[in-house]
Amino acid sequence: MAACRIRPVSQKRYVYYVESSPKSQLQPILHQQEYAKPGDERTQKTPCIFEVKTGRAVIPDNALFSNQYDLWGPEWLADSRTLVFEYNERGHKVFRVLTMDAESGKVRSVIEETSKTFVNYSRHFRQNIKGDTQMIWMSERDNWNHLYLVDVASGKTLKQLTRGQWVVRRVLHVDEERGLIFFTASGMNKDEDPYHVHYCTVGLDGKGLRDLTPEKANHKATFNKSYTRLVDTYSKADQAPVTVFRTVDGGEPQVLAKADIGKLESKGWKAPEIFTAPGRDGKTPMWGLIYRPTNFDPSRSYPVIEYIYSGPGDAYVPKDFQSFNWYISSLAELGFIVVQLDAMGTSYRGKAFEEVCYKNLKDAGLPDRIAWIKAAAKRYPYMDLDRVGIFGCSAGGQESTNAVLLHGDFYKAAFSACGCHDNRMDKIWWNEQWMGWPVDSSYIECSNVENAHRLERPLMLLVGELDDNVDPASTMQVVNALVKAGKDFELVVLPGEHHTMGGTYGEHKRFDFFVRHLMGVNPPKWSDLKKTE
Numbered sequence: 001m002a003a004c005r006i007r008p009v010s011q012k013r014y015v016y017y018v019e020s021s022p023k024s025q026l027q028p029i030l031h032q033q034e035y036a037k038p039g040d041e042r043t044q045k046t047p048c049i050f051e052v053k054t055g056r057a058v059i060p061d062n063a064l065f066s067n068q069y070d071l072w073g074p075e076w077l078a079d080s081r082t083l084v085f086e087y088n089e090r091g092h093k094v095f096r097v098l099t100m101d102a103e104s105g106k107v108r109s110v111i112e113e114t115s116k117t118f119v120n121y122s123r124h125f126r127q128n129i130k131g132d133t134q135m136i137w138m139s140e141r142d143n144w145n146h147l148y149l150v151d152v153a154s155g156k157t158l159k160q161l162t163r164g165q166w167v168v169r170r171v172l173h174v175d176e177e178r179g180l181i182f183f184t185a186s187g188m189n190k191d192e193d194p195y196h197v198h199y200c201t202v203g204l205d206g207k208g209l210r211d212l213t214p215e216k217a218n219h220k221a222t223f224n225k226s227y228t229r230l231v232d233t234y235s236k237a238d239q240a241p242v243t244v245f246r247t248v249d250g251g252e253p254q255v256l257a258k259a260d261i262g263k264l265e266s267k268g269w270k271a272p273e274i275f276t277a278p279g280r281d282g283k284t285p286m287w288g289l290i291y292r293p294t295n296f297d298p299s300r301s302y303p304v305i306e307y308i309y310s311g312p313g314d315a316y317v318p319k320d321f322q323s324f325n326w327y328i329s330s331l332a333e334l335g336f337i338v339v340q341l342d343a344m345g346t347s348y349r350g351k352a353f354e355e356v357c358y359k360n361l362k363d364a365g366l367p368d369r370i371a372w373i374k375a376a377a378k379r380y381p382y383m384d385l386d387r388v389g390i391f392g393c394s395a396g397g398q399e400s401t402n403a404v405l406l407h408g409d410f411y412k413a414a415f416s417a418c419g420c421h422d423n424r425m426d427k428i429w430w431n432e433q434w435m436g437w438p439v440d441s442s443y444i445e446c447s448n449v450e451n452a453h454r455l456e457r458p459l460m461l462l463v464g465e466l467d468d469n470v471d472p473a474s475t476m477q478v479v480n481a482l483v484k485a486g487k488d489f490e491l492v493v494l495p496g497e498h499h500t501m502g503g504t505y506g507e508h509k510r511f512d513f514f515v516r517h518l519m520g521v522n523p524p525k526w527s528d529l530k531k532t533e
Helices: 262-266 329-333 351-357 366-379 395-406 428-435 441-445 473-484 503-519 526-532
Strands: 002-007 014-019 029-034 044-050 068-076 082-089 094-101 107-114 126-129 134-139 146-151 157-160 167-175 180-186 198-203 218-223 229-236 239-247 254-258 273-278 285-291 302-307 337-342 383-393 413-417 459-464 490-494
Touching (some): 044 068, 126 167, 134 167, 198 218, 273 366, 285 366, 329 337, 329 503, 337 366, 366 383, 366 395, 383 503, 395 413, 413 503, 459 473, 459 503
Parallel strands (some): 302 337, 302 383, 383 413, 413 459, 459 490
Antiparallel strands (some): 002 044, 068 082, 082 094, 094 107, 134 146, 146 157, 218 229, 273 285, 285 337
16 A cells, blocks of 8 residues: 655644624634745655555655655556656756655656746646556646656657647546547637637647637637537627537537627627737737726726736636626726736746746736836827726735836826735745745845835725735735835725625725826715715
8 A cells, every 4th residue: 555654844834813893702703724834844745655464664765855845646557566646846946757666665757847947837737548658748848838748667758749839728638549638728829819718639649739619719618528529609808709519520510609799789888909019028919908988988088007917827817708897897987998918927828928927026017017008008098197007906916016116107006905915924835836945035025015115106905804815914014014114005904804805895995096096086975975876
């Protein structure tokens, strides 16, 4: 039998929350949560084999997995003589797939990924095939996320199964009998939005790449159990959904439904505009959306607000058709032009595009965002560059505050909810992956606490007192630094709330904040609004 010997951490870290106004009692309640932060000790595991009949233990040397961020497994291969497990080295610059011989305990590396920055393990995929003699492996080793076929015995890469300046997004199914891999991809068509998801197949020999969903749109498909048929719904931010029935073997798709948005448009609704412009390098296109109010008048001048969330974990601009965007549509209706884009430091545009954020989360793609907004304003002069605001939550909370601290010449006001304002204060997995380990001076340079003295623009901070995602103390330490620096700002603390943009109350505060500081208008009192209802 196989099991892991575990060396637990010597001292766990906890975060404490005071629930000031519990429903169950009058007095506050103290909550405690186990919560590892960057630099904290990690559990260390050693895969071991025990011979049940004799009690013999096979304990391997840990030289190839000695400094673990994490270790997954072990699991037996089909020969019942070999264990396989995965090792993610602390700092995320080395990721190995390892095997261990049951008789000798010898450990060897089958797959080794290395990077000067980070191996994006959150994009991980491995599947054993052909009786566990081969592995399908996903890697960004050539800058683009692709699939490889690896021989288990030798560790040799037999074939790169997909290639090109585009990315595999997710492996859906491996059909060994038919010799096919089903996966999603984006960026395959140069004249299309590089974030659009398409459903594809490729042979286990790397031949016969096919796009099953060729329409230039964002696709969401569901397959039958045998992966011979699929129902596909495709749309774009400015194109209503179409649902079709397809067969994997080809043939004309059968249209099942087309959304009719005539009534929506008759009420004055207009789709957001898909807008592209080069980023900081003057050549790489940034893709985003421009939302305008339904009573839009091009002869007027409009303040601009950006909704931000960044980081290599994903791309964040909606690609599907939406009749209403919760955070954006209502804000636009107040008389703002609201924008959202994916800048450098986000996913699915190649590893070099992602790596801009490494040890540099304060970058947040802001130079690209500023260039993009300026390009939009050059085309549309009614976008007033003297009145640009920004808002976001969580990482977006950090980034929006950072925008007014380090780019206050461009961003004139920021609303920041539940921000991870200092990466030393936030959860270990997000921050060590992008900021590295051990904790060094880059963490200090990226801290909104350390940069709080730079504030010269209006800032509203919002935090839930029970935020169990980002330690609420992260926000309060920014508050402390701002107070010590003698800076004006606004703080909203929501009793009983967790990780949040603030719900209805927070939305009202956000609306009023931007109306005051970007429109120069004092909004009506809420109590007066209620009297007119």
